[in-house]
Amino acid sequence: MRGGSTDQNLILFNEGTIYNPTHLFGFFSAFNPDVVSEMELYKSSIPSKYGGRISSVLDINTREGNKEKLTGSASIGLLTSRLSFEGPVGKRTNFLLGGCTTYSDWILKRLPEKSGYKNGKAGFYDLNAAVNHRFGERDLLTVNGYFSHDRFSFNEYDKYAYQNTNASAKWRHIFGPETVGNFSAGYDHYDYTTTESEQEEWAYDLSFRINQYFTKADFTWKPHTAHEISFGYNGTFYDLMPGKYLPHGENSLIVPDIMQKEKAMESALYIGDNWDVTDKFSVNAGIRYSLFNVLGPRTYNLYVPDELPSLETVTEEVSGSGVLKTWQGAEYRLSARYEILDNLSVKAGFNTMRQYIHKLSNTTIMSPTDTWKLSDVNIRPQTGNQIAAGIYSNLMNNNLELSPEGYYKTMNNYLDYRSGAELAMNHHIETDVLETKGRAYGVEFMIKKPGGKLNGWVSYTYSRTQLRQKDLRIAEPVNGGDWYPADYDKPHELKFVGNYKFTRRYSASLNCDYSTGRPVTLPVSKYWYNGSQYVYYSKRNQYRIPDFFRMDFAFNIEPSHHLTLLTHSMISFGVYNLTGRKNAYSVYYVSENGYLKGYKMAIFGMPIPYVSYNIKF
Secondary structure, three states, rough: OOOOHHHHHHHEEEOOOOOOOHHHHHHHOOOOOOOEEEEEOOOOOOOOOOOOOOOEEEEEEEEOOOOOEEEEEEEEEEEEEEEEEEEEEEEEEEEEEEEEEEEOOHHHHHOOOHHHHOOOEEEEEHHHHHEEEEEEOOOOEEEEEEEEEEEOOOOOOEEEEEEEEEEEEEEEEOOOOOOEEEEEEEEEEEEEEEEEOOOOHHHHHEEEEEEEEEEEEEEEEEEEEEEEEEEEEEEEEEEEEEEEEEOOOOOOOOOOEOOEEEEEEEEEEEEEEEEEOOOOOEEEEEEEEEEEEEEEEEEEEOOOOOOOOOOOOOEEEEEEEEEEEEEEEEEEEEEEEEEEEOOOEEEEEEEEEEOEEEEEEEOOOOOOOOOEEOOOOOOOOOEEEEEEEEEEEEEOOEEEEEEEEEEEEEEEEEEEEEOOOOOOOOOOHHEEEEEEEEEEEEEEEEEEEEOOEEEEEEEEEEEEEEEEEEOOOOOOOOOOOOOOOOOOOOEEEEEEEEEEEEOEEEEEEEEEEOOOOEEEEOEEEEEEEEOOEEEEEOOOOOOOOOOEEEEEEEEEEOOOOOOOOEEEEEEEEEEOOOOOOOOOOEEEEEEEEEEEEEEOOOOOOEHHHHHHEEOOO
16 A cells, blocks of 8 residues: 555554454455444545554444344355344443354365365454443443454465454543543454474474554544644554474474564654634644654664674674663654535645554565564664645536545665575574665546446556665665665556446446556576576566456345345355456476476466355344
8 A cells, every 4th residue: 555565554443453454365354344334544644643554544443233123144155154243232232243254165176186275275264243332421332352263274284374363442431512532442463373294303383473452542622613633642562472483293303493572662642633724725734753662571682883784793692671772753744635616626645654563574465474573672663754645526416536646655764685584483683684765656546436326436556666775784785776666566556346236136246456466586597606506586576477367246136125024135146256367376486307497376266156145134
């Protein structure tokens, strides 16, 4: 989003952080649509209450359960099923329960034998629970819980699993006609485990875990009809286990390796004012001051100041406790909107952001083997500055929405990797990463038709994200110090979502998604040196994998609309990946008969039909 990697986008669910928001290789969202009430995406003008990431914020909230009667809904299909219940408990309390699961192992069974994944398995489930209690007209208490679990294996030896857990409580109090306060506290958890057991003597379990505890106090004060002031405090305590490498089974010869824990406290104070200067012109200005305390006990290295960190430049090994290092800084937010006509307006915004947690990964998407790293004594926080402006117009009596928008962003202290870097179980990752500068720019176009028999939207984005190593300490910077594409740089992206309602009972939808293939570094030749053979690689990210394209189709039948019926149902028929395109999930290389051959791995590179029966009662 806006030239940011996956870790630079903050995803909040009921105030808590979700570290992996997808199921089944990104095919399904981790959020059950039956329990979600609203989603707010901030990418241009980010309110001052949000922080911790430098690209965007996606804020998702669970809806309140039915206050009048017990109701529910269910969906049963070939790939997934969902079930939810909601209703009142007494006069002041209501609840909402929801769950989703899959039984998609049969898809892998249909793959050809030569794929190597015919014996694979894949599945997931997630659970949601929410309870709301009103103490009176001024007080509302909401308690939310969320749990998701994914597991998959391409064969009987390689197994992967990851899970998210979130729990939160939020109290909303109306102090008076001008002031409202929201107080929340919660717990977030993410972990993954990888098991390799093909050879008993080298079988291992590799795992990662992060726990975080948060508190928030957010206030809204409206002292005047033209001013709405928001202010508050956010605090997050991180408890991170970077990795455990343990033997799997009694016959394994693997030597156990456990990395030391990382702990830190992130705090922030903020204030912002939404000011309606005139009926047509409004301004939102704010400031957020964030503080990040690196906590012990920990052991860390100090390095020669004017040289890159390496095992050869270590000057001292330090063991400390308490606050080991403090990073801090102000973040500024400014945006404005001017209404030129009733159906035409322009918006512009400027944001500065700070990010104290980094994702270490060699993939461009969320992967179950991602490792997260906190800023510490040797690794600085990322910072970003973004400016954006756009025009927004409603045409044809508000039946058509048009919105072109452009942006430019700079990034500092982005972590890129040295050649041959080890990301997993690296006790001194600062010796394998390089603080890199980045820039991102682009233009986004969207045409949306929200109503009518034919509705949907089309969007096109041209964007570039480039990195550059200008640190004078780097003797051989990547690509000679020139700008090079980031791993997630995809210049062209085109999306289409269309829905057509033939009658009140029959409708169809078509989704299309195209994007430029992501950059890769390829081995281009082999050479001999001192009696040994080496592989020569191209410049960093000089080539690209094939472009991505996917089309999904669905046809919906609603049997009845009689309001007196106890249940209302709908049947959906559809096909994922209608064209059967084998989109590359990753690329890899194998030495065969003296030749280095490249392959692309495509998951579900075929049309996948589905049928689902949806019912509300």
